[in-house]
Amino acid sequence: xxxxxxxxxxxxxxxxxxxxxxxxxxxxxxxxxxxxxxxxxxxxxxxxxxxxxxxxxxxxxxxxxxxxxxxxxxxxxxxxxxxxxxxxxxxxxxxxxxxxxxxxxxxxxxxxxxxxxxx
Amino acid sequence: xxxxxxxxxxxxxxxxxxxxxxxxxxxxxxxxxxxxxxxxxxxxxxxxxxxxxxxxxxxxxxxxxxxxxxxxxxxxxxxxxxxxxxxxxxxxxxxxxxxxxxxxxxx
Numbered sequence: 001x002x003x004x005x006x007x008x009x010x011x012x013x014x015x016x017x018x019x020x021x022x023x024x025x026x027x028x029x030x031x032x033x034x035x036x037x038x039x040x041x042x043x044x045x046x047x048x049x050x051x052x053x054x055x056x057x058x059x060x061x062x063x064x065x066x067x068x069x070x071x072x073x074x075x076x077x078x079x080x081x082x083x084x085x086x087x088x089x090x091x092x093x094x095x096x097x098x099x100x101x102x103x104x105x106x107x108x109x110x111x112x113x114x115x116x117x118x119x
Numbered sequence: 120x121x122x123x124x125x126x127x128x129x130x131x132x133x134x135x136x137x138x139x140x141x142x143x144x145x146x147x148x149x150x151x152x153x154x155x156x157x158x159x160x161x162x163x164x165x166x167x168x169x170x171x172x173x174x175x176x177x178x179x180x181x182x183x184x185x186x187x188x189x190x191x192x193x194x195x196x197x198x199x200x201x202x203x204x205x206x207x208x209x210x211x212x213x214x215x216x217x218x219x220x221x222x223x224x225x226x
Contacts, residue, residue: 035215037163044206044217044218044219044220045155045157045163045206045208045217045220046217047208047214047215047216047217049213049214050213050215059213059214060213060214061120061213061214061216062120062214095162095163097163103168103169104151104152104153104168104169104210105153105165105167105168105169105174105208105210106153106155106163106165106208107165107168107174109162109163109164110162111162112162
């Protein structure tokens with residue numbers, strides 16, 4: 001069974017960084033793209049970026065350049081999202097999702113990780 | 120960047136009715152479009168990919184259509200479990216932007 005298990009909720013102080021994880025089971029992340037999506041409270045979905053774990057290549061929405069860094073560890077079948085210099089604008093739920101090569105859609109999603117930025 | 124304009128932003132409908140949600144891209148996206156459903160407090164779920172292909176397990180009352188810059192998601196005979204938010208997303212060159220969403224509510 002395909003599953004994406006995300007790390008737990010985070011409460012972080014302004015200016016700090018946080019690293020979220022997304023561990024896959026039931027498939028090998030090297031055979032897919034892994035995406036990250038942001039959703040602020042009561043707002044829509046924002047695509048942050050994706051990684052090709054097979055070679056480490058990444059693509060980002062320009063508005064997240066410098067804010068988000070996506071990495072992957074194929075040995076643990078895990079994708080990561082690091083967010084830096086956090087502000088209240090980064091308070092959101094962050095989802096990881098899988099895209100099978102060539103499908104052009106995210107067919108499995110993690111349960112989401114809530115990040116709250118507050119002093 | 121390609122902009123996705125989704126309409127309507129909200130819709131109040133009754134069980135059994137038919138609904139159409141539209142998404143317009145700022146340029147041709149060559150059918151590289153997906154539709155997702157999201158229920159309150161849950162992760163989004165894929166409904167349609169490549170504009171017209173139903174994802175595994177999606178009921179046949181859902182259908183996707185369109186080409187070029189104009190796309191639609193149609194839901195026939197709405198069921199109670201269909202209420203929630205719907206999003207389109209293009210996959211024609213990064214960034215893969217989402218539409219603003221459509222909130223489907225019970226009348």
